[in-house]
Amino acid sequence: MTAAPTTTVEYIRYRIPEEKSEEFLAAYTRAAGRLAASPHCLDYELARCEEDFEHFILRITWTSTEDHLQGFRTSELFPPFLAEIRPYVAAIEEMRHYKATPVRGTGSAVPTLYRWAGGAEAFARLTDAFYTKVLADDLLAPVFANLAPEHAGHVALWLAEVFGGPDAYTATQGGHDHMVAKHFGLAITEAQRRRWVNLIQDAADEAGLPTDPEFRSAFLAYVEWGTRLAVHFSGPDAKPPTEQPVPMWGWGAAPPYQG
Numbered sequence: 001m002t003a004a005p006t007t008t009v010e011y012i013r014y015r016i017p018e019e020k021s022e023e024f025l026a027a028y029t030r031a032a033g034r035l036a037a038s039p040h041c042l043d044y045e046l047a048r049c050e051e052d053f054e055h056f057i058l059r060i061t062w063t064s065t066e067d068h069l070q071g072f073r074t075s076e077l078f079p080p081f082l083a084e085i086r087p088y089v090a091a092i093e094e095m096r097h098y099k100a101t102p103v104r105g106t107g108s109a110v111p112t113l114y115r116w117a118g119g120a121e122a123f124a125r126l127t128d129a130f131y132t133k134v135l136a137d138d139l140l141a142p143v144f145a146n147l148a149p150e151h152a153g154h155v156a157l158w159l160a161e162v163f164g165g166p167d168a169y170t171a172t173q174g175g176h177d178h179m180v181a182k183h184f185g186l187a188i189t190e191a192q193r194r195r196w197v198n199l200i201q202d203a204a205d206e207a208g209l210p211t212d213p214e215f216r217s218a219f220l221a222y223v224e225w226g227t228r229l230a231v232h233f234s235g236p237d238a239k240p241p242t243e244q245p246v247p248m249w250g251w252g253a254a255p256p257y258q259g
């Protein structure tokens with residue numbers, strides 16, 4: 001079980017007469033700077049109804065309802081925020097906090113990294129090429145001296161799952177804690193980690209994974225994160241990790257170019 005999220009979404013619905021909408025938008029453009037500056041605000045968006053121009057909905061995600069009420073509302077940001085929007089308070093039709101339910105997710109407009117890479121076969125090709133290189137490598141071969149025959153296949157399932165594919169590693173082997181625990185006691189050095197990073201990129205080229213900047217930067221970001229975690233958990237002072245979900249790696253700031 002992971003802890004329930006504390007974030008809350010405040011919806012404020014306005015009905016603004018057409019002739020006032022321009023100054024309403026201008027006032028909110030100025031007021032928004034206070035939301036942007038608030039450490040209690042995760043994001044905000046003012047949307048206008050397409051069918052009925054008089055309807056607006058402001059959505060603000062707060063770190064928690066309490067942070068909104070006791071934090072933002074008592075901060076020095078609130079008085080100037082309120083001063084901008086006070087003329088429209090009477091036009092509010094609803095102003096309430098909502099908590100997310102488990103019914104949420106993303107659609108398929110943006111392909112997962114898994115799909116973009118070429119699915120399960122691509123990750124199998126990747127780890128086959130990778131472990132061939134690892135076993136021929138002066139720094140890494142000793143670490144993988146007792147490599148089990150199924151290891152490459154397991155790592156392929158893990159990578160596929162992290163990049164948005166089926167949860168086959170979790171279902172057949174175990175989740176994040178299981179994978180992390182595989183590295184206990186290995187005492188991986190920085191030089192070995194860096195070699196791992198280099199070889200998996202060579203293997204990605206050899207296995208024909210996409211070479212576009214967006215895919216490769218997201219791929220490498222995970223490899224950096226994962227190898228640094230592996231080093232940490234392989235060290236002498238590593239404690240078993242707290243229960244964590246399998247990371248779901250996405251595209252980050254650069255979504256795929258679909259021209």
Ligand code: HEM
Pocket residue numbers: 140143144148150151154155158159173179182183186188192193196222223224225226227230231
């Ligand atoms: C993104 C980085 C990494 C990922 C995704 C990863 C993934 C995995 C997975 C999924 C396993 C378990 C395989 C199984 O269930 O059979 C594993 C085991 C192992 N990993 Fe990693 N690993 C990473 C980094 C590293 C690094 C940097 C090293 C060493 C240089 C390393 C060395 C090993 C070894 C030796 C095992 C086998 C342990 C055993 O079964 O006794 N890993 N790794």
